[in-house]
Amino acid sequence: MTQLVVGGAQMGAIQRADSRKAVIARMIALMEEAASRGVEMLVYPELALTTFFPRWYMEDAAEVDAWFEREMPGPQTAPLFEKARELGIAMTFGYAELTPEGRHFNTSILTNRKGEIVGKYRKIHLPGHVEYDTERAFQHLEKRYFEPGDLGFPVWRNEGVVMGMAICNDRRWPETFRCLGLQGVELVTIGYNTPSVNSQMSAEGLKERLFHSELSLQAGAYQNATYVAGIAKAGVEDGHPLMGGSIIVDPNGFVIARAETEEDELIVAPCDFSACAFGKSTIFDFARHRRIEHYGRITSQAGMVVEV
Numbered sequence: 001m002t003q004l005v006v007g008g009a010q011m012g013a014i015q016r017a018d019s020r021k022a023v024i025a026r027m028i029a030l031m032e033e034a035a036s037r038g039v040e041m042l043v044y045p046e047l048a049l050t051t052f053f054p055r056w057y058m059e060d061a062a063e064v065d066a067w068f069e070r071e072m073p074g075p076q077t078a079p080l081f082e083k084a085r086e087l088g089i090a091m092t093f094g095y096a097e098l099t100p101e102g103r104h105f106n107t108s109i110l111t112n113r114k115g116e117i118v119g120k121y122r123k124i125h126l127p128g129h130v131e132y133d134t135e136r137a138f139q140h141l142e143k144r145y146f147e148p149g150d151l152g153f154p155v156w157r158n159e160g161v162v163m164g165m166a167i168c169n170d171r172r173w174p175e176t177f178r179c180l181g182l183q184g185v186e187l188v189t190i191g192y193n194t195p196s197v198n199s200q201m202s203a204e205g206l207k208e209r210l211f212h213s214e215l216s217l218q219a220g221a222y223q224n225a226t227y228v229a230g231i232a233k234a235g236v237e238d239g240h241p242l243m244g245g246s247i248i249v250d251p252n253g254f255v256i257a258r259a260e261t262e263e264d265e266l267i268v269a270p271c272d273f274s275a276c277a278f279g280k281s282t283i284f285d286f287a288r289h290r291r292i293e294h295y296g297r298i299t300s301q302a303g304m305v306v307e308v
């Protein structure tokens with residue numbers, strides 16, 4: 001029976017002018033608070049080291065690459081790893097990854113309690129668009145700056161728990177959770193940067209966006225009998241609001257910890273991973289109940305086809 005105290009380190013706004021050093025200092029402060037509250041596994045948001053730069057249209061490759069990390073840990077992030085090692089806290093956080101081959105990914109890594117990287121995930125469901133879109137209230141250029149992840153949806157046994165990662169928009173896709181669920185996942189970590197309003201439909205505001213996020217995270221947890229930690233970068237970044245709403249969800253789909261602010265805020269939940277076994281062996285015993293002979297469309301067809 002494995003138990004871990006899971007923490008969610010929601011982060012408030014990071015302005016375009018903020019340095020990596022200042023951001024890492026905030027992450028370390030959250031980690032120290034987490035240690036004081038007994039946290040053993042700490043989840044930070046997507047693109048945790050910088051502002052959500054895909055809202056800015058850029059043409060200059062050097063300007064774009066300045067938002068990316070060429071090594072992990074690198075000189076700027078090493079203090080975070082050292083602190084994690086010192087405190088014995090496993091962690092996951094997101095960052096923009098530039099590979100030695102010049103490839104760009106929206107990435108998250110997972111470490112153990114010794115500060116060693118044990119897993120890497122590259123975001124698969126990239127939202128947004130490639131070119132400047134005059135029809136939108138603001139830009140969301142993830143498809144311009146990143147290529148879709150090439151690592152699939154792996155899991156790792158980390159500190160005795162089967163863990164998997166997803167990033168932001170991935171949480172809206174049941175395929176994400178099911179790919180992890182089919183590998184016995186017990187903790188799905190998901191960092192996000194979600195604008196508080198829809199750039200293409202002003203009627204969809206904060207209330208609706210928070211609802212959609214919770215709906216997706218709770219459904220993913222329940223339908224795969226797994227804990228889920230969905231952790232925001234929130235607050236107003238250079239005039240652009242990002243929603244909070246970080247939650248930790250149990251394998252029955254209930255929210256067991258919730259952030260109340262749009263600032264740097266720690267949420268904590270003791271998790272007993274033996275609680276995943278009941279759902280996995282009964283209503284969501286995939287081996288007994290899935291009917292894969294009828295699921296061909298899921299992998300053979302991307303877009304909707306109306307034939308009637």
Ligand code: CDT
Nearest residue numbers: 127128140168169193194195
């Ligand atoms: N970062 C990220 O993936 N954000 C998206 C915004 C969707 S609207 C383009 C999200 O799913 O929250």
